[in-house]
Amino acid sequence: xxxxxxxxxxxxxxxxxxxxxxxxxxxxxxxxNECPVVKVHPRLNSEEGRKLIQExxxxxxxxxxxxxxTSPRVDWDIFDFDNVAVERVNLREQxxxxxxxxDGTMPDPNGEVPELLKMMAxxxxxxxxxxxxxxxxxxxxxxxxxxVVMVMGGGFTGLTAALYAAKTNHDVILVEKEANLGGxxxxxxxxxxxxxxxxxxxxxxxxxxxxEVQSNSRIKVLTSAQLEALEGAPGKYTAKVKVGGSVxxxxxxxxxxxxxxxxxxxxxxxPMGYGSSKVVTAAEFEAMVKEGNMTAKSVAFVLDTRLSEAxxxxxxxxxxxxxxxxxxxxxxxxxxxxxxxxxxxxESYKHLPYSSELNSLVALKxxxxxxxxxxxxVAYIIYDHMMVPGINERYYRAAQDNPGVMLxxxxxxxxxxxxxxxxVAASNTLLGENIEIExxxxxxxxGMVPTTAHDPTINLVYRQGPAFPDLQQFDGxxxxxxICFPYxxxxxxxxxxxxxxxxxxxxxxxxxxxxxxxxxxxxxxxSNHGVAxxxxxxxxxxxxxxxxxxxxxxxxxxxxxxxxxxxDEKGTPMPNPSRCRRCGTCMGACxxxxxxxxxxxxxxxxSMIKQxxxxxxxxxxxxxxxxxxxxxxxxPALDMAAMRGKGWSPYVRVVPVRCLGSVNTIWIxxxxxxxxxxxxxxxxxxxxxxxxxxxxxxELCNRxxxxxADSLNRLGVEPERVVQAELAIDEYDKVPDMIDxxxxxxxxxxxxxxxxx
Numbered sequence: 191x192x193x194x195x196x197x198x199x200x201x202x203x204x205x206x207x208x209x210x211x212x213x214x215x216x217x218x219x220x221x222x223n224e225c226p227v228v229k230v231h232p233r234l235n236s237e238e239g240r241k242l243i244q245e246x247x248x249x250x251x252x253x254x255x256x257x258x259x260t261s262p263r264v265d266w267d268i269f270d271f272d273n274v275a276v277e278r279v280n281l282r283e284q285x286x287x288x289x290x291x292x293d294g295t296m297p298d299p300n301g302e303v304p305e306l307l308k309m310m311a312x313x314x315x316x317x318x319x320x321x322x323x324x325x326x327x328x329x330x331x332x333x334x335x336x337x338v339v340m341v342m343g344g345g346f347t348g349l350t351a352a353l354y355a356a357k358t359n360h361d362v363i364l365v366e367k368e369a370n371l372g373g374x375x376x377x378x379x380x381x382x383x384x385x386x387x388x389x390x391x392x393x394x395x396x397x398x399x400x401x402e403v404q405s406n407s408r409i410k411v412l413t414s415a416q417l418e419a420l421e422g423a424p425g426k427y428t429a430k431v432k433v434g435g436s437v438x439x440x441x442x443x444x445x446x447x448x449x450x451x452x453x454x455x456x457x458x459x460x461p462m463g464y465g466s467s468k469v470v471t472a473a474e475f476e477a478m479v480k481e482g483n484m485t486a487k488s489v490a491f492v493l494d495t496r497l498s499e500a501x502x503x504x505x506x507x508x509x510x511x512x513x514x515x516x517x518x519x520x521x522x523x524x525x526x527x528x529x530x531x532x533x534x535x536x537e538s539y540k541h542l543p544y545s546s547e548l549n550s551l552v553a554l555k556x557x558x559x560x561x562x563x564x565x566x567x568v569a570y571i572i573y574d575h576m577m578v579p580g581i582n583e584r585y586y587r588a589a590q591d592n593p594g595v596m597l598x599x600x601x602x603x604x605x606x607x608x609x610x611x612x613x614v615a616a617s618n619t620l621l622g623e624n625i626e627i628e629x630x631x632x633x634x635x636x637g638m639v640p641t642t643a644h645d646p647t648i649n650l651v652y653r654q655g656p657a658f659p660d661l662q663q664f665d666g667x668x669x670x671x672x673i674c675f676p677y678x679x680x681x682x683x684x685x686x687x688x689x690x691x692x693x694x695x696x697x698x699x700x701x702x703x704x705x706x707x708x709x710x711x712x713x714x715x716x717s718n719h720g721v722a723x724x725x726x727x728x729x730x731x732x733x734x735x736x737x738x739x740x741x742x743x744x745x746x747x748x749x750x751x752x753x754x755x756x757x758d759e760k761g762t763p764m765p766n767p768s769r770c771r772r773c774g775t776c777m778g779a780c781x782x783x784x785x786x787x788x789x790x791x792x793x794x795x796x797s798m799i800k801q802x803x804x805x806x807x808x809x810x811x812x813x814x815x816x817x818x819x820x821x822x823x824x825x826p827a828l829d830m831a832a833m834r835g836k837g838w839s840p841y842v843r844v845v846p847v848r849c850l851g852s853v854n855t856i857w858i859x860x861x862x863x864x865x866x867x868x869x870x871x872x873x874x875x876x877x878x879x880x881x882x883x884x885x886x887x888x889e890l891c892n893r894x895x896x897x898x899a900d901s902l903n904r905l906g907v908e909p910e911r912v913v914q915a916e917l918a919i920d921e922y923d924k925v926p927d928m929i930d931x932x933x934x935x936x937x938x939x940x941x942x943x944x945x946x947x
Contacts, residue, residue: 192275195322196227196252197315198243200234200259203282206299207289208311213258216312221319227252235265247274254322258315261829275325275789279318280829284844285311287832292812292840306812306840309803313843316801324794331732331767332720335425336443338363339710342417342647345373346696347688348448349399351703355446356408358711363440364403364411365431371400371413373450375696379480382555384697388581389588391555394696420445421651423766424683425717443717444683444710447668448703449647451689454637462492462634463605468612472552473636479559486567489560490614490629491553492602493573546693547577549635554578554589556633561594570627571597572616600625605632640667640690647690650681653747653756667692674822674883675724677706680752682723682769685709717768725771725822725883726848732767733776736784746776746785751851751886773884774852778891783856790848796860802843804865806946813867813941815933817844818853820873822883823919828872830922838929849873850914851887855894855901862907865945868936870929871914881918888916908939 197217199210210230218228227246231239234257246252254275262278269276289307290296297304339355341348344366352362370376380391403409418430418437427442453473456464463469470478472491478484550573557569576597578586589595600616603624607613611630619625641647642658643666649656658669658679668679668686677685687706688699713723722729733754742761754769755776763776777785783792805811819825825846847853850873858869875881876888892914899909913935915928 191324191326192254192322193224194227194252195221195225195254195256195319196229196243196246197221197225197256197258197319198228198234198239199230200239200257201230202233203259204286204311207286207297207303207307208281209303210258212308213311213315217315217319220316224323225256225319234259235268240268243269244271247271254325256315256318256322258318263826263829275322277318277322277325279314280844281311281314283829283832285314287835288828288837289840290837296837304840310840310843313802317798317843317845320797320801321794324791324797326788328730328788329732330720330730332718333425335714335718335768336427336441337361337714337718338441338443339707339714340365340427340429340440340442340445341448342445343373343448343450343688343690344368344371344411344413345448345450345688346375346394346396346399347450347699347703348373348446349396349403350700351446351448351687351707352403352409353399353406354704354707355710356406358707360408360443360711360714362409363429363431363442364409365415365417366411366413367416369414371403371411372396377480378476379559380555381696382551382582383585384695384700388584391558417647417649419649419651423717424713424723424768426768427683443714444685445648446703446706446710447642447648447679447684447686447690448688448706449641449690451638451640451693454639458637459634462602463612463632464634466607466612468607468630469605469632469634471636472549472556472633475556475559475631475633476552479556479563484559484563486560486630487564488568488570488611488629489557489631489633490570490572490612490627491557491633492605492614493549493553493571493576493635546638547579547582548638548693548695550575550577551582551585551695552635553633554585554595557589557595558592561592565594568594568596570614570629571595572600572602572614572627573597574599574601598625638689638693640665642666642668642690648681648684650753652681652753654750654753659753669885674881677702677709678724680885682752682754682771683710683713683717685713720767722770722772726773729772731772731787731789732770733765733785733787735763735765737762739782739784741782743781745779745781749779749851749886749890750776751884751890771884773849773887774847775849775884775887775890778850778852778854778894780854783854790852792854792856795845795847795857798845799857799861799866800864802864802866804945806865808867808937808941808945812841813933813937814865815839815842815868815870815936816861816866817842817870817872817929818847818850818857819844820850820888821846821848823874823881824872824917826919827917827922827925831925834922836922836926838926839933841933842929849882849884849887850891851882851884853891853894855898858898858912859901859905862902862905862911862942863944865942865947867942867945868911868913868932868939870932871912872917872928873914875916875918888914906943910939911936911942 199214201210214228214230256277257269258279261280261283338361340363341352342365352364355362375394375396378394381394382391412433415431415433418432420429422428425443429440429442431438553571560567560569598619600619602616604615612632614627617624668691679686685706687702716723744761747755747757752771754766756764804814873888882888898912902909
């Protein structure tokens with residue numbers, strides 16, 4: 191623990207509402223032994239201010255620094271000092287700027303400083319000092335990491351990733367399960383535009399890419415190969431790859447997963463007429479053109495695959511009516527048979543809950559194939575939504591200008607065989623009329639199913655299983671968070687790229703490959719230095735366990751979102767520090783409170799909460815409320831609200847936490863037994879639209895609320911005093927109402943029964 195804490199006040203951040211000298215005097219009096227250096231500077235974030243602190247560090251006067259002024263989210267580079275712990279006390283954004291008098295008015299900057307504001311500021315300062323006093327010297331988990339990137343998949347994305355990694359002077363192992371490289375791109379005739387002027391399809395260039403990879407001395411290519419197992423942790427993985435009849439073990443630092451996609455089961459497009467020789471999928475049509483077997487002079491591309499329930503019901507009724515008429519009509523003569531394809535049920539129709547822009551782009555590309563092969567041919571595109579974002583708008587306009595490409599929005603009502611071709615009927619068209627289109631061939635979309643949907647692919651030797659968790663939630667795609675960290679999976683060191691992550695074009699896959707490779711290299715370097723990867727990049731701490739008190743309940747190993755913990759035959763946790771993202775979920779899960787970090791632990795946050803002075807009487811001193819705010823979304827939203835002039839109750843004290851998943855019930859129990867009138871857990875959104883940087887933290891916190899209620903009932907405190915609320919980082923405008931509504935509800939409940947004890 192620090193023995194000589196230097197506390198520095200920034201007068202510019204607290205003027206004109208607070209006097210930094212008064213707060214400095216309080217610290218010098220209360221923490222005379224712990225804080226031998228207490229100074230005030232007119233502007234700490236100046237060159238002179240930083241120099242003041244650095245001189246005290248160099249002279250050995252302080253071994254930890256507490257800076258009282260601006261938010262830790264600003265000036266972080268200025269206040270980054272080597273070899274000392276640094277704590278920031280947010281007096282500007284979350285004290286002065288948000289303070290409102292009990293009647294809701296702002297304090298007069300020229301008047302007397304409200305006692306409540308003084309009290310709030312002093313409590314935040316004491317929290318900051320307490321946090322440093324509970325910080326331990328940090329150990330190191332650095333080791334010599336293996337600087338080898340393994341790329342899974344030899345398609346366009348995998349080949350591109352392998353080349354990018356090799357160009358950064360990293361050795362690469364490329365594992366492809368097929369006998370040949372190239373993947374889906376090798377079977378493509380052309381790709382839609384990847385370069386200026388973005389108006390014409392062109393060759394994929396896959397052959398040149400394969401040749402470049404095969405001739406690169408840094409890349410070891412394994413074809414007809416299968417990853418049997420990947421065990422260990424980032425920086426020191428061992429990959430067991432089966433090639434032929436033998437299994438080879440290889441040292442790997444990180445992995446790029448680029449295994450791509452497979453076509454969806456064609457049973458899902460049977461209701462669209464598939465099964466007839468005149469109806470093919472987009473993937474089959476691509477192969478026909480590539481092989482020179484496409485001779486049709488009129489082709490209809492059907493993209494209407496998203497009927498509403500009302501439209502489906504209408505179609506179902508029409509089909510029933512058609513069946514009754516057919517039963518009453520005389521039997522058709524030989525050669526006059528007609529078959530109508532309709533959706534059998536909503537489930538078989540709604541096979542994927544999303545629609546991809548690739549459907550639109552592939553239809554445009556293949557419609558141009560039809561025209562390329564025959565100037566007199568015609569292509570029809572019937573779409574529900576034509577999605578061509580960004581530069582692809584140029585490609586769409588080029589298709590519109592082609593006299594042989596006909597496009598219309600419409601709802602396909604039937605697809606029938608008729609003589610030598612097909613008739614596609616559609617309603618709700620751009621012309622506002624029902625239409626029928628005759629075509630020699632009908633092309634229906636190919637669903638893209640990621641390889642991870644049905645095959646573990648990665649075969650991890652992890653306590654939590656060989657595959658990525660909860661893939662159903664992501665429709666089988668590798669479970670990265672699209673908003674915050676697109677390449678990260680829930681297995682640290684494994685980064686997804688290309689169509690195994692989400693449907694995408696070759697242009698986007700090329701960018702994806704670069705992003706995933708950079709993440710893999712960052713992970714190897716982080717392992718080499720013993721620090722965390724995103725989102726707590728550079729954090730050198732890791733979970734510390736008191737195994738003497740561990741009851742082998744396995745909650746930490748089961749709840750860790752990233753599989754950072756294995757366990758032995760008795761159930762004792764076996765940490766893998768380089769897998770750990772430092773979220774603290776294991777700390778929140780542990781009922782015995784035997785897990786912590788050197789700079790974030792149960793005792794630390796509990797001691798900070800105890801610095802809040804709780805008046806015995808709500809009528810005289812007012813109530814007190816604690817907000818435990820997630821540092822990733824909630825805390826920045828609080829800052830942004832403050833910077834925009836928003837304020838809230840002066841009875842609230844904000845305590846930042848790494849993630850709501852790290853919140854241990856003992857903190858809430860301690861707050862309640864101290865007399866705090868309510869605790870608001872403010873964190874990221876969870877569920878289908880999750881935005882939690884640690885994926886499961888907010889969701890796990892919500893599950894634990896039942897345990898919180900049990901604990902409060904045992905204390906004789908109403909469970910309603912603890913509330914969890916979801917907040918996105920850009921919802922700062924909602925913060926004041928969320929906090930004030932919570933405060934008002936708690937006041938209605940009345941004072942905490944422990945108040946005054």
